[in-house]
Amino acid sequence: MQILGHFNYWIFIILMMCGFYMVIASDNLIKKLVGLGIFQTSVFILYISMGKITGGTAPIVIDKAVVYSNPLPHVLILTAIVVGVATTSLGLALVVRIQEAYGTIEADEILAQDRDDSL
Amino acid sequence: MIAHLPALQVVIPLVSAPLCALLPAGRPAWLAAMTASWLAFLIAALLLYQVLAHGPISYLMGGWPVPWGIEYRVDALNAYMLLIVAAIGAIVASFGRTVVEQRLSLPVNKHPWFYTAYLLCLTGLLGITVTGDAFNVFVFLEISALSSYALISVGRDRRALVAAYQYLVMGTVGATFILIGIGLLYVMTGTLNMGDLAARLPAVSGTRTVRAAFAFLTVGTAIKLALFPLHLWLPNAYAYAPSPVAAFLAATATKVAIYVMLRFFFTVFGVQFSFETMQLDKILLPLSLVGIVSASLVAIFQTNVKRMLAYSSVAQIGYMMLGVSLVSVAGLTASISHLFNHALIKGSLFMALGCVSYRVGAARLERMAGVGRSMPWTMGAFVIGGLSLIGVPLTAGFVSKWYLIVGALEKGWWPVAVLVLATSLLAVVYIWRVVEVAYFKPAPEGLKVREAPLALLIPTWALALANLYFGLDTSLNAGVARLAAQGLLGGAP
Numbered sequence: 001m002q003i004l005g006h007f008n009y010w011i012f013i014i015l016m017m018c019g020f021y022m023v024i025a026s027d028n029l030i031k032k033l034v035g036l037g038i039f040q041t042s043v044f045i046l047y048i049s050m051g052k053i054t055g056g057t058a059p060i061v062i063d064k065a066v067v068y069s070n071p072l073p074h075v076l077i078l079t080a081i082v083v084g085v086a087t088t089s090l091g092l093a094l095v096v097r098i099q100e101a102y103g104t105i106e107a108d109e110i111l112a113q114d115r116d117d118s119l
Numbered sequence: 120m121i122a123h124l125p126a127l128q129v130v131i132p133l134v135s136a137p138l139c140a141l142l143p144a145g146r147p148a149w150l151a152a153m154t155a156s157w158l159a160f161l162i163a164a165l166l167l168y169q170v171l172a173h174g175p176i177s178y179l180m181g182g183w184p185v186p187w188g189i190e191y192r193v194d195a196l197n198a199y200m201l202l203i204v205a206a207i208g209a210i211v212a213s214f215g216r217t218v219v220e221q222r223l224s225l226p227v228n229k230h231p232w233f234y235t236a237y238l239l240c241l242t243g244l245l246g247i248t249v250t251g252d253a254f255n256v257f258v259f260l261e262i263s264a265l266s267s268y269a270l271i272s273v274g275r276d277r278r279a280l281v282a283a284y285q286y287l288v289m290g291t292v293g294a295t296f297i298l299i300g301i302g303l304l305y306v307m308t309g310t311l312n313m314g315d316l317a318a319r320l321p322a323v324s325g326t327r328t329v330r331a332a333f334a335f336l337t338v339g340t341a342i343k344l345a346l347f348p349l350h351l352w353l354p355n356a357y358a359y360a361p362s363p364v365a366a367f368l369a370a371t372a373t374k375v376a377i378y379v380m381l382r383f384f385f386t387v388f389g390v391q392f393s394f395e396t397m398q399l400d401k402i403l404l405p406l407s408l409v410g411i412v413s414a415s416l417v418a419i420f421q422t423n424v425k426r427m428l429a430y431s432s433v434a435q436i437g438y439m440m441l442g443v444s445l446v447s448v449a450g451l452t453a454s455i456s457h458l459f460n461h462a463l464i465k466g467s468l469f470m471a472l473g474c475v476s477y478r479v480g481a482a483r484l485e486r487m488a489g490v491g492r493s494m495p496w497t498m499g500a501f502v503i504g505g506l507s508l509i510g511v512p513l514t515a516g517f518v519s520k521w522y523l524i525v526g527a528l529e530k531g532w533w534p535v536a537v538l539v540l541a542t543s544l545l546a547v548v549y550i551w552r553v554v555e556v557a558y559f560k561p562a563p564e565g566l567k568v569r570e571a572p573l574a575l576l577i578p579t580w581a582l583a584l585a586n587l588y589f590g591l592d593t594s595l596n597a598g599v600a601r602l603a604a605q606g607l608l609g610g611a612p
Contacts, residue, residue, distance in 0.1 A: 023288060029284065036292075039295060040291065040295055043302070050302065050306040072305075073302070076254055079254075080298060083258070086265055087261075087291050090265055090268055091284065091287050094268070094280055094287065095284070097280050098277075098280045098284065101280055110281055114281070
């Protein structure tokens with residue numbers, strides 16, 4: 001039960017590790033950004049999960065006495081989503097410029113070209 | 120007006136940033152950026168004066184009471200950091216316009232965007248420092264980080280693009296870790312206000328969630344401040360960024376990350392939890408020592424002088440973290456005063472290099488042969504910065520090294536004190552390599568190099584002279600640092 005009860009948090013950890021692994025392991029700069037996106041998105045699930053209260057509804061005041069979910073983490077994560085969008089778009093813009101300058105977006109080929117430059 | 124200074128500190132550069140983008144390229148955009156950054160400096164100076172005279176300032180954003188609203192809280196440490204960031208921001212913004220713009224890989228009509236990014240970066244760094252809200256720290260951290268990636272990528276060398284990309288990946292991982300840490304703290308305490316967090320954390324500090332939050336925040340800030348071995352993004356980013364950007368980031372960005380770390384460890388988690396329960400000092404001490412030695416050694420073998428200074432920055436960050444790991448007033452005073460002194464040192468060195476590379480084309484060692492005679496003022500500023508980096512008496516660098524050694528001896532850590540002295544000698548070696556080439560190698564035949572224009576020399580010398588001034592009058596750099604250190608350790612403010 002304990003494990004199932006923490007289902008959201010398990011998903012958070014698995015997604016986070018998947019994303020992190022992609023960032024480290026892939027050589028393709030776009031795939032790295034995809035990994036980074038998954039990594040950031042996993043944190044959204046963490047925040048959204050912790051604001052949710054079992055049986056809680058959206059925090060709109062109605063006459064009946066009900067349990068409300070905590071809206072603050074959800075609002076916070078809206079900001080983080082914006083940050084994530086900005087990061088991804090800036091990253092993609094950089095990749096476009098790298099492609100123009102190097103003719104490739106593979107990290108090892110870029111590294112090889114840089115090594116030739118410094119010789 | 121005076122009551123709203125903490126808000127204006129952030130709002131002025133924030134509002135000026137989009138304004139710059141709307142102004143025509145050339146003088147107007149630059150003037151707007153310079154005015155905004157000097158105004159920010161003026162506000163920071165007023166804030167520091169107020170804090171020293173009347174104690175900490177608490178400013179409620181929009182009048183919402185804490186802990187619901189966002190509080191801007193300025194105490195001795197904040198005010199001191201604001202002054203560093205704003206002062207460097209203003210001086211770097213005054214660095215000759217035409218020269219700076221010439222070195223960007225942007226078409227002329229896009230130049231105003233450079234100033235927009237610069238002001239946004241300044242906004243972010245000032246915001247991190249002034250705010251008393253944990254989530255606000257993350258937001259400003261990302262504002263400053265995203266704009267600094269953009270600033271680095273406009274360097275003329277194509278490697279600047281790759282450096283900016285690498286920094287983007289590392290920086291985002293670091294910021295996301297900080298975000299997770301803040302989220303875990305919120306779930307345990309239900310608050311984001313730093314003062315409120317500090318009050319509520321002891322009750323739950325035994326839980327695994329708080330420990331995980333502590334770990335995430337430690338690693339996140341360690342990436343941001345480029346603590347060895349998480350410094351890999353730094354050397355390339357500083358080496359290929361345009362010189363003024365390198366001067367600005369080297370002097371402020373990592374310093375502000377160190378501030379975030381100090382704030383979280385000392386104010387939010389508390390000394391007891393951070394250093395007795397979690398024993399963080401036992402991790403920071405070896406990492407900072409290894410960082411100092413290895414980065415200094417690597418710096419000796421660089422032929423790109425900007426890269427050399429970047430590695431030297433990693434070593435200097437090691438000194439600052441060494442002071443933190445001493446967990447004493449003397450150690451913290453050393454760290455905090457080194458934040459100030461190193462900002463002056465690296466600011467002046469990178470700006471002097473900016474002058475050199477403007478005249479000789481690149482900041483590579485072999486290109487600098489003989490520039491000591493053809494550019495005496497520029498190299499004079501470089502030598503003063505270098506002496507201060509080494510920690511020669513009568514320079515600012517000496518003050519922080521002195522406190523660091525006093526702190527180590529207080530603890531009875533003789534080997535650490537000896538190591539600090541020995542690694543200063545490594546700094547002598549790498550600074551000497553530049554001095555030797557610049558002064559004692561003959562200039563190549565037929566190459567006429569002139570002194571840098573005054574528009575570059577004046578800001579460079581302003582920082583170089585500050586290195587000398589604050590080596591003699593230590594009431595600001597060491598005096599306020601001591602106050603801030605006592606505040607962090609919970610003593611009388």
